[in-house]
Amino acid sequence: MTGETVLALRGVSKRFGAVQALTDIELEVRAGEVLALVGDNGAGKSTLVKSIAGVHQPDEGTIEWQGRPVSVHRPQDAQQLGIATVYQDLALCDNLDVVGNLFLGREIRRFAILDEVAMEKRSRSLLDTLSIRIPSVRIPVASLSGGQRQVVAIARALVGSPKVVMLDEPTAALGVEQTAQVLDLVERLRDQGLGVILISHNMADVMAVADTVAVLRLGRNNGVFDKRRTSQEEIISAITGATDNAVTRREARGTEGSP
Amino acid sequence: MTGETVLALRGVSKRFGAVQALTDIELEVRAGEVLALVGDNGAGKSTLVKSIAGVHQPDEGTIEWQGRPVSVHRPQDAQQLGIATVYQDLALCDNLDVVGNLFLGREIRRFAILDEVAMEKRSRSLLDTLSIRIPSVRIPVASLSGGQRQVVAIARALVGSPKVVMLDEPTAALGVEQTAQVLDLVERLRDQGLGVILISHNMADVMAVADTVAVLRLGRNNGVFDKRRTSQEEIISAITGATDNAVTRREARGTEGSP
Amino acid sequence: EESSGGGSSGSASGSAGGGSTVGAVRIGLLLPETKTTRYEQFDRPLIEQKIKELAPQAQIDYYNANENATTQQTQVDTALTKGDKVLILDAVDAKSIQSSVQKAHDAGVKVIAYDRLAQGPVDAYVSFDNKKVGQLQGQALVDAVGDKAGSGSIIMINGSPTDPNAADFKAGAHSAIDGKLKIGKEYDTPNWDPNNANQEASAAITAIGGPNVVGVYSANDGMAAGIATALKAAGLSVPLTGQDAQLDGVQRILVGTQTMSIYKPFKPETDVAAQMAVTFAQGKPLDSALVPVTVTNGSGNQVPANLITPVVLTKDNIKTTVVADGLYTVAQICTPDYADACKAAGLQ
Amino acid sequence: MPKGGVNAPVPVAAEATPAVDPRLIVRQEGVKGYLGEFRRRITSGELGSLPVVLALIVIWAVFGSLNSSFLSAQNLSNLSQQIVGTGMIAIGVVFVLLLGEIDLSVGSVSGLCAAIFAVLNVTHGVNQWVALLSALVGGAVVGLIQGVFFAKVGVPAFVVTLAGNLGWNGLMLQILGANGTVNLSGKDIVSRLYSTIYSEQAAAYGVALIGVLLFLGASVLDARRRQAAGVPSRPVLDIALRTAAIAVIAFLAAYTLNQYKGLPLALLIFLVFIVVLDFVLRRTTYGRQVFALGGNIEGARRAGINVSWIRISVFTICSTMAAVGGLFLAAQIQSASQTSGGGNLLMNAIAAGVIGGTSLFGGRGSTWSALLGALVIGSIQSGMNIQGLSNAIQFMITGAVLLAAVVVDSLARRTQRAAGRA
Amino acid sequence: MPKGGVNAPVPVAAEATPAVDPRLIVRQEGVKGYLGEFRRRITSGELGSLPVVLALIVIWAVFGSLNSSFLSAQNLSNLSQQIVGTGMIAIGVVFVLLLGEIDLSVGSVSGLCAAIFAVLNVTHGVNQWVALLSALVGGAVVGLIQGVFFAKVGVPAFVVTLAGNLGWNGLMLQILGANGTVNLSGKDIVSRLYSTIYSEQAAAYGVALIGVLLFLGASVLDARRRQAAGVPSRPVLDIALRTAAIAVIAFLAAYTLNQYKGLPLALLIFLVFIVVLDFVLRRTTYGRQVFALGGNIEGARRAGINVSWIRISVFTICSTMAAVGGLFLAAQIQSASQTSGGGNLLMNAIAAGVIGGTSLFGGRGSTWSALLGALVIGSIQSGMNIQGLSNAIQFMITGAVLLAAVVVDSLARRTQRAAGRA
Ligand SMILES: Nc1ncnc2c1ncn2[C@@H]1O[C@H](COP(=O)(O)OP(=O)(O)OP(=O)(O)O)[C@@H](O)[C@H]1O
Ligand SMILES: Nc1ncnc2c1ncn2[C@@H]1O[C@H](COP(=O)(O)OP(=O)(O)OP(=O)(O)O)[C@@H](O)[C@H]1O
Numbered sequence A, B: 001m002t003g004e005t006v007l008a009l010r011g012v013s014k015r016f017g018a019v020q021a022l023t024d025i026e027l028e029v030r031a032g033e034v035l036a037l038v039g040d041n042g043a044g045k046s047t048l049v050k051s052i053a054g055v056h057q058p059d060e061g062t063i064e065w066q067g068r069p070v071s072v073h074r075p076q077d078a079q080q081l082g083i084a085t086v087y088q089d090l091a092l093c094d095n096l097d098v099v100g101n102l103f104l105g106r107e108i109r110r111f112a113i114l115d116e117v118a119m120e121k122r123s124r125s126l127l128d129t130l131s132i133r134i135p136s137v138r139i140p141v142a143s144l145s146g147g148q149r150q151v152v153a154i155a156r157a158l159v160g161s162p163k164v165v166m167l168d169e170p171t172a173a174l175g176v177e178q179t180a181q182v183l184d185l186v187e188r189l190r191d192q193g194l195g196v197i198l199i200s201h202n203m204a205d206v207m208a209v210a211d212t213v214a215v216l217r218l219g220r221n222n223g224v225f226d227k228r229r230t231s232q233e234e235i236i237s238a239i240t241g242a243t244d245n246a247v248t249r250r251e252a253r254g255t256e257g258s259p
Numbered sequence C: 001e002e003s004s005g006g007g008s009s010g011s012a013s014g015s016a017g018g019g020s021t022v023g024a025v026r027i028g029l030l031l032p033e034t035k036t037t038r039y040e041q042f043d044r045p046l047i048e049q050k051i052k053e054l055a056p057q058a059q060i061d062y063y064n065a066n067e068n069a070t071t072q073q074t075q076v077d078t079a080l081t082k083g084d085k086v087l088i089l090d091a092v093d094a095k096s097i098q099s100s101v102q103k104a105h106d107a108g109v110k111v112i113a114y115d116r117l118a119q120g121p122v123d124a125y126v127s128f129d130n131k132k133v134g135q136l137q138g139q140a141l142v143d144a145v146g147d148k149a150g151s152g153s154i155i156m157i158n159g160s161p162t163d164p165n166a167a168d169f170k171a172g173a174h175s176a177i178d179g180k181l182k183i184g185k186e187y188d189t190p191n192w193d194p195n196n197a198n199q200e201a202s203a204a205i206t207a208i209g210g211p212n213v214v215g216v217y218s219a220n221d222g223m224a225a226g227i228a229t230a231l232k233a234a235g236l237s238v239p240l241t242g243q244d245a246q247l248d249g250v251q252r253i254l255v256g257t258q259t260m261s262i263y264k265p266f267k268p269e270t271d272v273a274a275q276m277a278v279t280f281a282q283g284k285p286l287d288s289a290l291v292p293v294t295v296t297n298g299s300g301n302q303v304p305a306n307l308i309t310p311v312v313l314t315k316d317n318i319k320t321t322v323v324a325d326g327l328y329t330v331a332q333i334c335t336p337d338y339a340d341a342c343k344a345a346g347l348q
Numbered sequence D, E: 001m002p003k004g005g006v007n008a009p010v011p012v013a014a015e016a017t018p019a020v021d022p023r024l025i026v027r028q029e030g031v032k033g034y035l036g037e038f039r040r041r042i043t044s045g046e047l048g049s050l051p052v053v054l055a056l057i058v059i060w061a062v063f064g065s066l067n068s069s070f071l072s073a074q075n076l077s078n079l080s081q082q083i084v085g086t087g088m089i090a091i092g093v094v095f096v097l098l099l100g101e102i103d104l105s106v107g108s109v110s111g112l113c114a115a116i117f118a119v120l121n122v123t124h125g126v127n128q129w130v131a132l133l134s135a136l137v138g139g140a141v142v143g144l145i146q147g148v149f150f151a152k153v154g155v156p157a158f159v160v161t162l163a164g165n166l167g168w169n170g171l172m173l174q175i176l177g178a179n180g181t182v183n184l185s186g187k188d189i190v191s192r193l194y195s196t197i198y199s200e201q202a203a204a205y206g207v208a209l210i211g212v213l214l215f216l217g218a219s220v221l222d223a224r225r226r227q228a229a230g231v232p233s234r235p236v237l238d239i240a241l242r243t244a245a246i247a248v249i250a251f252l253a254a255y256t257l258n259q260y261k262g263l264p265l266a267l268l269i270f271l272v273f274i275v276v277l278d279f280v281l282r283r284t285t286y287g288r289q290v291f292a293l294g295g296n297i298e299g300a301r302r303a304g305i306n307v308s309w310i311r312i313s314v315f316t317i318c319s320t321m322a323a324v325g326g327l328f329l330a331a332q333i334q335s336a337s338q339t340s341g342g343g344n345l346l347m348n349a350i351a352a353g354v355i356g357g358t359s360l361f362g363g364r365g366s367t368w369s370a371l372l373g374a375l376v377i378g379s380i381q382s383g384m385n386i387q388g389l390s391n392a393i394q395f396m397i398t399g400a401v402l403l404a405a406v407v408v409d410s411l412a413r414r415t416q417r418a419a420g421r422a
């Protein structure tokens, strides 16, 4: 049920000082598709996401939105296009409470005044969806646990009505139950016809929800795989750049040394 | 090959404002043992680790070190006992470079002057052990990727000679290869007779390296399991407090719905 | 290399600096601050004018220390660098300027202490006597309070505790007031701040009790502005002093919210200073008519001096002093708000 | 998509767990619960502005016992007018502090705007309203310029406003011109705003009553809406106690003012500014964004907030408030002088914000801290003036009292940190 | 466990990958590579203190063209002495800024310590060394007290030092007593430290030579050790170019000073302080910890750093440097007066640090910024003095120049942020 291409990158490069973080990246996301973006640490995944989201400006290359090249200079621009992003470094406002963070930039108003009651109510239901327990939606997020913060950041992306959702390692800090809920959520988003870019180091999660897997290696494209026709091992070797790597060695040892 | 108890908690409680984060926690870590501490988001795992590490003061209860009650008022105290900690919120100094962060508080000196050359050399070898590529050990950690920062934090814990190492979700941001390396590392630490407390939401990792699994739920002990005699499902239901949870439901759906 | 003349101070003044003709004299004018209007409004233009009149080719370098002794020291350095031969120096701090005076002296530069008697080997001095100013203020207040002296006390609001000149005014005022009037409250006002003065006056009125206040000593007109409103707010109409003959002070005197101010006829003072400077610049000794008296300064140096008497400014002599001397025009003083008072005082 | 509306792409899942945490220590109902909660807050240091209020009470008690005229209606009434100038400026400073920035130009700007008004109105005979507007617009423009340099060019606010501190002071001297001080006519709008005192007893009491009723009404309405929506609301007892506390303070103040001349208009305007701007900060999108910027600028940027615009607008507000404060200060001495905006004004305005409880590091504070801080500073000054000590001693005591006033708050916060809340 | 030693519990694994990232854009060897790297740095805004140096050059060029005596050896020599007082205070301020804090008391403390020296030595005839020591110890004690209130009690540094600003000023007035200004004898150690100028040509050149040789030696030694250890080292060309640049500046300065009276001792002492404290900040554990605190206080605490001790010591250093600066300022006017430490001194000292490139938000800066900043501010003042403009105009121009001096730097940093480095 994947539809037409909503978002495409053409030859995107990004350099930080002396580091060439991205080189000539090509990428396409279709509506109703979950695109998993995987790669080693420092491969440039987050940089890519931030370039799309308007946090960084790519040095070269273009971003196409629904077929037309667009310029995304600020996070606002991306949001207006309909791109919602959950960042790896969550960037919540520690001094604001959970409700304040969830609705930041998209506050519900009544007669031009913040409608705290409506926002609080909606916050509770959003968090419930993600099975998270938070002592109170009125405490500053500074005092939340790592996973609680992560869930708040994910819930943020669902306020508003995005067409593409980018999730940068959304389940990294989550418990088993919350992880399951987020994966459910990703599937629901896909079913609603949204494009989803999911970054994850967890191959099991990737294999569970992704339709397509794009691999980045050292800042370059290193293959795009159709999940149904690819094994986990193939993807891992595309990530590490070798079939002989610490993972396979560890697994080999595990098999021979297991009791 | 597990030895005697190095670290034990007796009836530890901790309250934040109106939240009772920990209630009457009992815990024992033996030398040469990997104790996995698992629990839902907000279960109090990080709070427990921070209480041991001297970041927070428990309101009640005592911490015993090699059988004797000790008072840990500041992180320094814990370090002097021989406890090294990798925190979930890494707390690196963004303005210092990788070398500076790795050796912070434990600088190598030559004639009372920082020996940058020796520290730089040692940093490179430490990072190599963990299979991480970092553009330069002389760039501020602010410009590192999430995984790179995580590895720096882990490597920090290995500088010095700890007796107990506490790792709070060390592999959350790591790639497959780096995760494997960290799990190898945990096993090497155990083999050297150190006590290791490992917090992780990844059941596969927990089952792979843990000897004992302690479950926290809503700030209370919810069982200590011997890995060899427990199944993953049992642990998950201890974590979520129910056998019917999002994980099992998801798995059930996965089996019936798979192509 | 382009300006080696700058290296040997006190000589070859013509070669240093841009565009002065050969044989021109170079005079440095160092004034202390801008918070009181007189320096940039009167002293500077009047002195420059007079010097130009006496020595048309003279070049005048102007410096203002903005109430900072250290700044003034660096300005003396700058003056020596630029090759000024004579300094007309109004010290921020008469004591601490000593080393700079010495430095100038050692460089062969003549120093005229202007308005305030600097320490060190000063060559001449022209001024109003600060202590005398305070004494006149005090006496005027004693006179204005008159026989109410027994029925209450006065409030004394002095200048900035960090301004050495304020101490002189204070001492002078005390010499006139002590024993004649009872001092209910006395304040030193940091920075001569009118808002502070306003609050001090309010507090003092509260503490003493409105009906018991028979007069207020204010060290200058700026603070008098703040005090006048405090008095008004408390519904009091009692004598209030001032100093500097600022335009706003003159206006208050007209409408009676201030009793007096001290008018220092700047013209004689600036004329004498200019004459002294030009005389020194021409390498001549000072005429005894120009320096009728000799005073001893704080560091024990004998300084030939010319002391000019300040004038007590009241409603009655506005016309004959500030207006007659061209300090303010009648139009400046008699704005619509003050038209009635002007008529009453015979100004219009 | 409706403006500010929310559109959930995800239907709420059926298997929702309750969002309330079972570990939350829920307060008991009734007076006992209230006291328990209070005790818990004290021990864990969540005291809000209580420490500053305590400090203020101590200051008043000490100065009152030293000299009875300190607590006289006359002095307190004077005090209530004297704090307005600094307090207005402090309100603006609070905005800038909320961003985690600082504005060193407020003193000079206040002087500049006072000079603009005085010179236009008095010297050039311009209509007073036009002059007033010009002064305020002048302040706003100054803030705009500084804001642009800060937000767009990226010069640190400290440097921009330090340069402004010098530059605008120079401009003020230039505008005042050679004659220096310009007397206000005393009948102009600015002077009247400051000197007007409503002597009818009803005025002060009326204002107190309206304030209390507004607070009560808003609290009750809010609680109703919350109950209707099923989210936790403030219990009736809580509302009652708070309203009672506010009523006591308001009517005590009104009574004291009526003992002397009545309700000063300046104080009323000050309170209105505080309440309105507090409302803006806490209840509008704009205010929320200001707090967000102070908490995490990168987070705010990523949330799509126009960071530059917020920064520029905050600096504009700050300078405009400095202009307002400057006019009140000028009215206080009925003149714009060359010393206007100098001296301790800058430090007092910033200190007022900080002492009142606004953090220098951004993201925490309220306009009410301007009132509290200005009161603390004004009270110390007034008390020292009534004592009439030498300046050397005054400086030392003022320093010590300033410090002491904040020590309570700091100790409270320390407990709070230990309890994991800072 | 050996002090500061490192003990790896983990043997290096065999399967190590190379730590150098292949994506790193490696600089080419030789002059061409050097220029390329330079261009890259300029475009991405990594300019270090280059913008401030450029601003300084522009300021000098402009004032020099307006009046030739500005660039005369005499004026530059005077300037080199005049900046010492403010510069010394600015060094201390840099330490506090590195923590991300501020010290508003430095002005008052400098005045207080000058007064202590003057009153002890001149009024009470105490031995000059004892008086000097007392003044310095006085400064240190002041810093210690403020540090304890900040670090242990938890009062914000802004408030502690604001209170100090008042309190110590009061104490100074008290110590100076009714007589006010106390003139130094002119033959005491403090005056001589300031007024001594080594007129032998060899002195200035010698110092320049020693400085250049020290730099060269240290660079070469370091490069050798790095090569031996197999970690990247600075290429020879790089070292040569840097040494050449430093040599040019040093000898030009020496030449200029020799054109007038020679090498001022005050300047030499200032440079020694900068170099030594720069070394402390960059090459000792203590300095590392100061930077760590400025970067992430919680991170530093968790790394086992004694946060309170570092904070207290930094405030002690700052106040002690304020005392040193105060003594130089007193020597400059040969007296301790009631205005000592007042006026613009505080703002100038802080501005010097900030303009020189030290961040107000902590964790980034160097003692050299005190020199650069003090030079910028001193040059503007000196240039304005030579022009002899009215104060109104002076203020405005000074403000504008201050702003302009930082705009270059800000624009560079903006590029840097865009390139992801801030
Ligand atoms: N500083 C704090 N102030 C107030 N509450 C806190 C603070 N730190 C933690 N909490 C609360 O304590 C509870 C336990 O938090 P903790 O960080 O220990 O959870 P955790 O088990 O580590 O969760 P996660 O897996 O998400 O990291 C949470 O409900 C959290 O909101
Ligand atoms: N702001 C920055 N300044 C300089 N270098 C940066 C910056 N951000 C990222 N980099 C570098 O760019 C490279 C890619 O980083 P990125 O964060 O995109 O990696 P990633 O794929 O998200 O890794 P991870 O899985 O660890 O999160 C890294 O080498 C990193 O050091």
Ligand SMILES: [Mg+2]
Binding pocket: A045, A046, A047, A088, A168, B145, B146, B147
């Ligand atoms: Mg990443």
Ligand SMILES: [Mg+2]
Binding pocket: A145, A146, A147, B045, B046, B047, B088, B168
């Ligand atoms: Mg945790």
